[in-house]
Amino acid sequence: MNITGSMTQVLLIEDSSQIGFARRTAQRLAEQNGFGESDAGRVALVATELASNVLKHALRGEIHLRVLPRQGDNGIEMIAIDRAQGFDLDACLTDGFSTGGTQGIGLGAVARQADVFDAFADQRGAVLLARLYPRSDRQPDLAYGVSQHSLHNDPACGDVWHLAYHNGDISAMIIDGLGHGEDAERAARAGEDAFARAPFSAPTLLMEDLHRDMIGTRGGAVAFAQFRADRASLTFAGVGNIGASLIAGGKSRGLASHPGIVGGQYRKAQPFDYAHVNGHLLIMYSDGLQSRWNLQDYPGLAHRHPAVIASVLHRDFCRGRDDVTVLVVALEAAHG
Structure with missing residues (x-):
């Protein structure tokens, strides 16, 4: 399997209007890469929560998007990146913790929607990763x-x-x-x-x-x-x-x-x-x-x-x- 490199698509998140743009952009990318309605909806949900989380706790940051080529169905990767200090990862992973402008489903629910979820946070800021694949594709994630x-x-x-x-x-x-x-x-x-x-x-x-x-x-x-x-x-x-x-x-x-x-x-x-x-x-x-x-x-x-x-x-x-x-x-x- 050959994976041809591509650039990372960067979406700036610094006001509430950009949350909707991030959601639409991620959902469209998923649809263009073979995601059905339900799976593309998962991508949209995760993009919304990641972008909202950035705006709530960091005021500004970025969502990085890319397609994950595979032999079967492609995947979608979304990474939320910020430079905010004091991000409480444990609190954000708790269901019901509202990130502002969302249903307050918490990043814990996002982790369950994603096929791969990981995060790192310290005094320099936070990086949250979500990778999603069509539910019909059971190939393992490539590390x-x-x-x-x-x-x-x-x-x-x-x-x-x-x-x-x-x-x-x-x-x-x-x-x-x-x-x-x-x-x-x-x-x-x-x-x-x-x-x-x-x-x-x-x-x-x-x-x-x-x-x-x-x-x-x-x-x-x-x-x-x-x-x-x-x-x-x-x-x-x-x-x-x-x-x-x-x-x-x-x-x-x-x-x-x-x-x-x-x-x-x-x-x-x-x-x-x-x-x-x-x-x-x-x-x-x-x-x-x-x-x-x-x-x-x-x-x-x-x-x-x-x-x-x-x-x-x-x-x-x-x-x-x-x-x-x-x-x-x-x-x-x-x-x-």
Whole structure:
């Protein structure tokens, strides 16, 4: 299964009229992706409660929307993000706790409507995740999360990400085309096409394939990681400034890339192998994200859903002067 990356749709929530807009936008996205009336209604309900919760306790924030591609029916992901202090997550999860402008069903009821619900809150703010799938689709949720945004909301994004799942194995990639805008995106998409054809092939050959297909474009930074479930091992290859870390047990290991530009000039990318990584988190990110983050500064965050982790890192460490992508993958045997 190949998952072609897409940008995160951001809905600003700072007045009550935007609650209705968020509801309609999420419901329409669900309907466009095969959700029936009842399932689309669940999406609308969850969007309404998440947006209302943001407005009530934080006064302003965002709802991040994206489609979750799957082999069967697609899913819908909604993430409420704010920077409010003192959010009482336990109270909000209690049925009957009114978030203002709603029936007061509480986030506990929202959690029951969603197929996946997770949250993280501290003095920096709150991130609430809801993933919904058609009730007829019983496939397991894939444990990854991504937050991708273009500079100044440009419709073109020079960052591209891609995920491949096969018999429990996972291959994850980020390309950052040089600069930003259409030419940067064209370079990155050329590399993604090459990656998608053979995401589990030998790393050195795969990087050469990307290089060949990116010649004639601006080129870019490339990194990919291949997880082999049967060996619980990870192979990482990178050229340029894509950051990557393996995290487990409160410890973080940085994954090294080589200098150069894929599609331009680089020396052969020597891959690095990492053993015993089952249960680890893989975090990859373009240089639109600052590299000085440390998950230990967020007690408990490493145990939250990867989509929550990606959103927290984007919220707190986005540079704001380039396209940005944060991809978080739980390294565990997955079916796809």
